[in-house]
Amino acid sequence: MTSLSIFSTRVSLREAIVSKLKPSSTVGFVPTMGALHEGHLALIERAHKENDIVVVSVFVNPSQFNNQLDLENYPRMLEADCEKLENLGFLILLFAPAVEDVYPENELYKPIELSGLDTVMEGKYRPGHFQGVIHVVRNLFQIVTPNNAYFGQKDFQQLTIIKHINNVLKFNINIVGCATLRDSDGLAMSSRNLRLTSQQKQDALILFHTLNYVKNHKGSFKPKDLRVEALKFFHQGNLRLEYLEIVNGEDLSPMQDEWKEQSVCCIAAFCGEVRLIDNMRL
Ligand code: PAF
Numbered sequence: 302m303t304s305l306s307i308f309s310t311r312v313s314l315r316e317a318i319v320s321k322l323k324p325s326s327t328v329g330f331v332p333t334m335g336a337l338h339e340g341h342l343a344l345i346e347r348a349h350k351e352n353d354i355v356v357v358s359v360f361v362n363p364s365q366f367n368n369q370l371d372l373e374n375y376p377r378m379l380e381a382d383c384e385k386l387e388n389l390g391f392l393i394l395l396f397a398p399a400v401e402d403v404y405p406e407n408e409l410y411k412p413i414e415l416s417g418l419d420t421v422m423e424g425k426y427r428p429g430h431f432q433g434v435i436h437v438v439r440n441l442f443q444i445v446t447p448n449n450a451y452f453g454q455k456d457f458q459q460l461t462i463i464k465h466i467n468n469v470l471k472f473n474i475n476i477v478g479c480a481t482l483r484d485s486d487g488l489a490m491s492s493r494n495l496r497l498t499s500q501q502k503q504d505a506l507i508l509f510h511t512l513n514y515v516k517n518h519k520g521s522f523k524p525k526d527l528r529v530e531a532l533k534f535f536h537q538g539n540l541r542l543e544y545l546e547i548v549n550g551e552d553l554s555p556m557q558d559e560w561k562e563q564s565v566c567c568i569a570a571f572c573g574e575v576r577l578i579d580n581m582r583l
Contacts, residue, residue, distance in 0.1 A: 304386075304387060304389070304390055304391055304392050304393065305383060305386050305387045305392075305393050305395055306392070306393070306394050306395065307383065307395045307397060308394065308395065308396050308397070308398075309396075309397055309398055309399065309402065310398065310402050311396075311398065311402050311403075311444045314356070314394065314396045314444060314445070315444065317394055318354060318356065318394065318445065318446075321353075321354050321394075322354070323353070326352075326353035326354060327351075327352045327353055327354070327448040327449065328352060328353070328354045328355075328356060328445065328446065328447045328448050328449075329347075329348030329349070329351055329352030329354070329355050329356070329447060329448070329449045329450075329451065330348070330355075330356045330357075330358070330441070330442075330445045330447035330449070330450045330451070331344045331345050331348050331355070331356070331357045331358075331450075331451045332357075332358045332360075332437075332438060332441050332450070332452075333357060333358060333359055333360075334359070334360065334361045334362060334375065334492065335359040335360075335361060335376070335377060335378065335379060335382050335492070336375075336376035336377070336378055336382070336492035336495060337359075337381075337382045337385050337386070337492075338482075338490045338491070338492060338494075339482050339490055340453055340455070340481065340482040340489075340490040340491075341453075342385060342389065343479065343482055344451040344452070344453060344479050345357055345386070345389060345393065345451075346389065347451060347477070347479060348449065348451050349389070349391050351449060351477075352448065352449055354392075354394065355391065355392065355393050355394065356393075356394045356395075356396060356445050356447065357386065357393055357394070357395050357396070358395075358396040358397070358398070358441055358445070359379060359382055359395065359396070359397045360396070360397065360398055360403060360437070360441075361375050361377060362403070362433060362434070362437040363400065363433075364404075364429075364432075364433035364436055364437060365430050365431075365433030365434045365437065366430075366433070367427045367428055367429050367430055368427075371576070374496065374574075375492070376492055376493075376495050376496070379397060383395065396441075396444070396445070403437060403440050403441070403444075404436075404440065408440075410436060412432050413432070413435055413439075413466055413469065413470070414469075415431060415435075415462055415465060415466075416465070416552075417552075417553075418431075418458070418461060418462050418465055418552070418553055419431035419432070419462060421458075421546070421548070421553050421554075421555075422458055422544055422546055422548070422553065422567055422569070423458050423459075423569065423578070424458070425544070426543050426544065426569065431458075431459070431462050434459055434462070434463075435462060435463070435466050438463055438466070439466065439470065442472055442474060447474055448474065448475060449474065449475045449477055450463075450474050450475070450476055450477065451477045451479055452476065452477070452478055452479070453478075453479055453481060453482075454478045454479060454480055454481050454580070455481040455489050455490075455491065455578065455579065455580070456578070457550075457565060457567060457580040458553060458567065460476070460478045461550070461553060463476055464476050481579070481580075483509070484502075486506060486509075487506060487509035487510070487513075488502060488505055488506060488508075488509060489508070489509070489577075489579045491577065493575050493576070493577060494575075494577075496574070496575045497572060497573070497575055498573075501539075501572045501573055501575070504538060504539040504540060504572055505540070505572045505577055507534055507535070507538050507540055507570075508540075508568050508570060508577060508579040509579065510534065511531050511534040511535075511545070511566075511568060512566055512568065512579060512580070512581035513581070514530075514531060514534065515527055515528075515531050515547065515566045515581070515583060516566070516581055516583050518530070519560060519564075519583050523557070523558050523559075523560075524547045524555075524556035524557060524558070524559075524560060524564065525547075525555075525556070525557045525558065527547065528545060528546070528547050531545055531547075531566070532545055535570065539572070539573075540570040540571065540572055541570060541571040542568070542569075542570045543569040543570055543571065543576070544567070544568070544569050545566070545567075545568045546566070546567050546568075547564060547565070547566050547583070548564070548565055548566075548567060549561050549563060549564065549565075550563035550564060550565040550582065551563050560583075563582075564582070564583045565580055565581065565582050565583065566580060566581050566583055567579075567580040568580065
């Protein structure tokens with residue numbers, strides 16, 4: 302018996318969820334854009350441990366790409382994704398919809414005020430990106446109605462914003478942030494790594510090394526001065542830095558003179574054509 306059930310319409314997915322729901326059962330949801338790697342599979346395994354029903358979505362969301370080329374080049378490999386999901390060996394409801402099924406034609410949608418969480422870092426360099434993310438996440442939450450939803454901490458700003466809209470829109474979903482999985486050399490797992498050559502994978506390690514440097518030198522500098530030291534890592538090498546920020550992990554404001562308990566260093570850099578992000582709690 303196959304452990305994977307695939308749905309392409311919201312109606313068929315809803316029917317399947319409802320038919321499996323018992324009064325006390327919980328639904329765990331892992332939204333993805335596919336090209337699944339170990340990091341996604343860890344989220345899905347956690348959802349399985351903590352819930353009775355597991356729903357995974359694979360949907361490359363056009364509205365969150367501010368660069369057409371990035372959207373076109375985003376890896377799509379549904380067949381291989383299905384095989385990975387099957388191999389997990391437990392029942393998964395996979396939602397792989399078309400654009401019309403996520404964004405109905407007659408839908409009413411007003412952009413959501415994000416209290417400045419979307420104007421820094423990723424938001425500054427990818428205008429509109431987070432409105433696209435929260436639009437799709439909101440719609441997926443409405444379709445799946447999960448109790449628990451699982452997101453990787455690699456997208457730290459995204460996770461912060463999703464927690465925020467969960468409160469503002471009163472979804473009452475438990476948003477679970479899961480630790481970033483890394484290759485043995487420290488490179489954060491990402492679907493975009495598929496587009497890196499082996500030399501670029503080596504070059505990209507500068508992100509991890511810089512984050513470690515910042516973490517290990519927290520005691521010796523003020524945040525604003527440590528940031529200046531860390532920027533020097535990108536003066537050489539093949540990466541093109543977009544931003545490196547040390548922020549308050551609660552409201553994403555840049556940290557200046559004083560360390561807060563919730564401090565996070567976030568970096569985005571281009572490695573060739575591929576844009577990589579990573580972060581570390583300090
Ligand atoms: O993190 C991602 O893969 C995407 O931003 C998400 C949350 C699936 C929305 O498209």
